[in-house]
Amino acid sequence: MAEIRNILFIMADQLRWDYLSAYGHPGMPTPHLDRLAANGVRFNRAYAQSAICGPSRMSFYTGRYVTSHGSTWNQVPLNIGEWTLGDYLRPLGLRVALAGKTHMPADLEGMGRLGLDPESADGVLASQCGFEPYIRDDGLHPSQSVSPDLAYNRYLAVQGYDGDNPWHDWANSAEGEEGEILSGWYLRNAQFPARIRAEHSETPWMTDQALSFIREQGEAPWCLHLSYIKPHWPYMAPEPYFSMFGAEDVCPVNRAEEERSQAHPVMRAFMNHAEGRNFSKPGVREKVIPAYMALIKQLDDEIGRLMAELEEMGRLDDTLIVFTADHGDYLGDHWLGEKELFHDCSVRLPLIISGPGLAKGGVEDRLVEAIDLVPTFIDALGGEVPSHRLEGRSLLPLLKGNAPRQWRDVVISELDYSHRGARLELGRGVNDCRGWMLFDGRWKYVAFQGFEPQLFDLENDPDELEDLGRQSDHQERSRAFQARLFTWLTEGRNIRATLSDEAVEQRTDSWLKKGVVFGEW
Template sequence: MDGKNLILFMSDEHTRSALGCYGSEIVQTPNLDKLAARGTRFATAYSNSPLCVPSRASLSTGRYVHEIRCWDNGHPWDGTEPGWSHRLRETGHKTVSIGKLHFRHVDDDNGFDEEILPMHVRFGVGDLIGMLRKNKTTYPSTKTSAKQGQEVVSGPAMMAKAAGGGDSNHIDYDRRITAAALDWINSQKERNADRPWMLFVSFVSPHFPLIAPQEFYDLYPHDKIPMPKQYGQDERPNHPTVVANREIWNYDDYFDEAKVRRARAGYYGLCTFLDHNIGLVLNALEESGQADDTRIVYASDHGDHLGDRGIWSCSTLYEESIGVPLIIAGADIPQGKVINEPVSLVDLYPTIVDALGEKIPANGITYPGKSLFDVANGLPVKRTVFSEYHAGGSITGSFMIREGKWKYIYHVGFAPQLFDLDADPDEANDLGESAEHAEIRAKCEALLREIVDPERANQQAFDDQEATVERHGGVEAVIRRGHYPEHAMDRVLGVEN
């Protein structure tokens, strides 16, 4: 493929059902809808781990979480495993990030020529409480402020209490990211470079707190907001891993119907705010005269349950948590095309280097991803799409593959789950213990084991997490520390979290 400039837009926690082009009749995303109309949309794209740090580490390196051992929000990528940013730098391309990265530290070699307004994990450590998995620890919803000595609401209690219209550090941050992106694009229009550039613009919306700017929040009156699917106590799935997730996060103590609708309205408002910011950047690109020389990719790091099945945020392998929007547009990309073949975020590594006219490095590493440009143009790219989860809310390692219409989830030590997504897109009918589906489960497990030894990976995750907890004072010290916001907003905005 001929090299062109590339902008990779990334959002945080944008479930793929919350866009007009993915079928939402509620959420207003006109700019992303236009992008999909002039490009290719991937209908079944997946995160490789439904949590910020492991997903972004996997996306950056093009490798699976169990290979790089970035299991959770306390095991961030530190740049030692090479990523696409390193590859572009070594091949002479200007590579710049603006916004959330969620790597270990700004002082690490993350491969970028410049990091503008970077957000990394808090203090280079991140969130440790999600590592307390063996004893099914219920995460506290308060923490003691180190400076004030006061109890501060956090976790599920904070999510329910804060939701609504207004302003927040996250909103201010995304506005600053947008302004910086506009400035950077305008700075390039007079630049005569012999190689195309790559710009990574990474927003934090629609990640909680579910506070949306009032003008966007008001687009979603509460009486028009549907309640979550499988929300009633008698509707919720009863697989032990899902029951444990609900008990660990304990959302039901903080949400009633009014708060559910308010929180979902806040999320939808943030989706439209995100879309607005992306539209501003795309307009600046057009006005700068660089649009014809620039390809666009839009993706999110993972999704959000929004109360479905009694769960909020991410942390499971259900579609609303692990499914992400993924859109590409620009030169040599089919317009108005929808691809139903499953893809995942590890495909972004080969896609990014392909977009700039480069090749995957011959460094002895096997990269499982395939260029999305090849997929969009109909080239054969047979492979198994895979994801895994080893972090907060989970009592064991969970591993997912897609095989045609089948979605198979292997939980170490527990019964598997199996869903026919053609007949059951809401995953309401678990066939994981159905006698008549034993053959397809065996086939799926064999495909899974070609990718990973789940028992070995599960044990490695627990061992690494136990060692990390001990380095930080042990279980009680981590519990006292509480569930901190996992990103260092104080470093970005000059305020205390």
């Protein structure tokens, strides 16, 4: 794959897989992403390793399951010893940089133990998940703690937006009839347009940062992680995008009364969170989802601008382009808001990949996981994939139309909800809040510590409305999945990550050759 010299790794935050026209949404036109799919391969069954920002991204960046890398929820630092994308690609000659969000807090305790200065060159890479932070902006800045020195706030100040926190006051708030600020932190204000001009909002600003980086590289090879922070809440969209969608464009909600009246205990606890209660109220979805759709439309337009610039620069001829999301958004489906749990609207991902030498217009139905991207990047650049450390599989054979004889028969996702109010409602300890999903393409098995499992038949119930876990005629299937989960936990992960399989082969039964004698008569 010598044609591929660069990698553009695009991620949207909290973008549902089914809110793109390429994936069949009836009222959400995304022509630029459709075009990207027509020029590449669209993966129909891609899944996150966890349906929440931090652990999902750490799996994307490490190529390892959540149980393996240990960053189980937001603000849980990734261990200093974990390898990330930059560690694999820099030795292949690429500059590996970030424009946008990673949601990674640094392992300052681990860095301190090693005497690694966070301000040093190596310390910065360790603090930024292995990326060179061309622009780091995670968004989500509460007004009381935001720094005016943040890059986007500095940009807004130059554009004439006043206040200590223009990110909140302009980009993520509306304006009331008497000039008062209507904060985007409250769902009720999604029904009003953001105060900011569209060209100064977060998504085009982040596109500008990406284009600046790419132009600076000239002919030098690079990998850029362009990580947009929308359409994640606050659901505040600027004009003219705000007015493009209304309540009539909102798809019917996907939920059944039995889901609530006979709810699994963990589901019920999540339904009782504020986002679950409010998205279940009449009229809320009709006010919030049009803004969500507007943010996606703006994102699609920015992808179009980005692709046009890349084509003009000649970068489409030597760049692997990946578009995905870190997770989805319930938006009221299943009586829930936010994400985290294991329904497809939360854990299933959009994934589109294009590049020179790859299939065009392909649609791939095999089960793929977020952890597959790191080995794919290494493989596409001609590097050697360290299979003893990485737990994903290279997608390059699928991208080139060479179907392997054997592929995975199950995808796995995980959750640690110990930080959430659901834990307190359920009376669980901080180490008793683990959940797992196994999905084999038809049957989805969900297990939570201390509770009976769930089971869904997506062939006959694609909307995941009927939990079969309690039915006696499905107990044997649930037990088989439980055994599969145990096998994966005990055998299916790469625990020996510091020594290659080849080194183990060479060392096997070699002690006598080294003069070490034991057990001999």
